[in-house]
Amino acid sequence: MAGNCKIVVLCKGLSEKNNTQETYSKLLESAGYNCECLQTLKFEFVNISDLRTCLSAVDRYSGLILTSPRTVEAIALAVKEDTSILYHWEQMPTYCVGSVTESFARNQLNLQHCVGSQFGNAKQLAEKIVLDIKKNSKPLLYPCSEIARETISCIVGDSGISIEKIIVYRTLESETLEQELPKMLEKSSIFVFFSPSTVEHITAQLKKNFYNIKDIKAVAIGPVTKDALINSGFNVYATANKPEPAALMQAITVAESIENLKKNNLT
Numbered sequence: 001m002a003g004n005c006k007i008v009v010l011c012k013g014l015s016e017k018n019n020t021q022e023t024y025s026k027l028l029e030s031a032g033y034n035c036e037c038l039q040t041l042k043f044e045f046v047n048i049s050d051l052r053t054c055l056s057a058v059d060r061y062s063g064l065i066l067t068s069p070r071t072v073e074a075i076a077l078a079v080k081e082d083t084s085i086l087y088h089w090e091q092m093p094t095y096c097v098g099s100v101t102e103s104f105a106r107n108q109l110n111l112q113h114c115v116g117s118q119f120g121n122a123k124q125l126a127e128k129i130v131l132d133i134k135k136n137s138k139p140l141l142y143p144c145s146e147i148a149r150e151t152i153s154c155i156v157g158d159s160g161i162s163i164e165k166i167i168v169y170r171t172l173e174s175e176t177l178e179q180e181l182p183k184m185l186e187k188s189s190i191f192v193f194f195s196p197s198t199v200e201h202i203t204a205q206l207k208k209n210f211y212n213i214k215d216i217k218a219v220a221i222g223p224v225t226k227d228a229l230i231n232s233g234f235n236v237y238a239t240a241n242k243p244e245p246a247a248l249m250q251a252i253t254v255a256e257s258i259e260n261l262k263k264n265n266l267t
Contacts (some may be wrong), residue, residue, distance in 0.1 A: 016054030
């Protein structure tokens with residue numbers, strides 16, 4: 001694992017591979033890196049008919065919360081047979097975490113009143129919602145993962161704003177992770193972790209095969225993923241403050257500059 005790391009491995013989910021890898025790859029490759037994707041997760045959509053029922057009752061809600069592209073995919077599935085369900089939602093506020101989620105919401109669902117995409121994590125988005133939404137307003141519809149943290153629910157709920165949460169997908173380990181991870185470890189690579197779930201499943205494989213976690217150059221997308229890496233025993237090489245290619249590129253560049261400076265001081 002020693003040497004100059006010019007390979008960046010994106011640890012992502014199956015449905016994310018084609019949708020978002022290209023945007024990260026283009027920027028990283030323009031800076032001289034080789035970019036590869038390690039299929040770490042797969043997603044299973046659930047409660048889609050219940051989600052359709054919620055979306056059809058638009059008058060019950062004051063807006064929508066979307067924290068990942070997966071929730072956008074779930075909504076697209078729910079309205080596949082009748083996209084007119086989204087007509088009135090198009091004019092309502094949609095609170096997004098990150099520009100990637102906003103782009104998905106605009107392009108796949110035609111939701112044009114997206115708010116908060118400049119915020120890179122759930123805490124920042126929740127604080128924005130508290131500023132925008134009046135107490136005793138109609139609930140915000142919040143489709144999310146089975147393992148979603150309670151950050152948004154707690155911050156927004158404690159402020160007297162109602163949220164209606166519905167689980168729309170599960171996160172599972174990719175069937176190919178066990179075979180593909182050792183191949184990536186043979187190269188001198190920087191591993192980019194996009195969520196605590198990617199940390200969990202890669203950590204399990206590393207321990208199962210007796211790899212030294214400390215040898216991994218681990219980059220976190222966001223503070224929650226950083227905490228997950230630290231708790232799993234990784235040395236965090238860098239942290240991107242937003243789930244965006246430019247933020248990732250900046251984090252890696254700064255980390256490498258610091259690393260090179262330390263090396264030069266030792267010589």
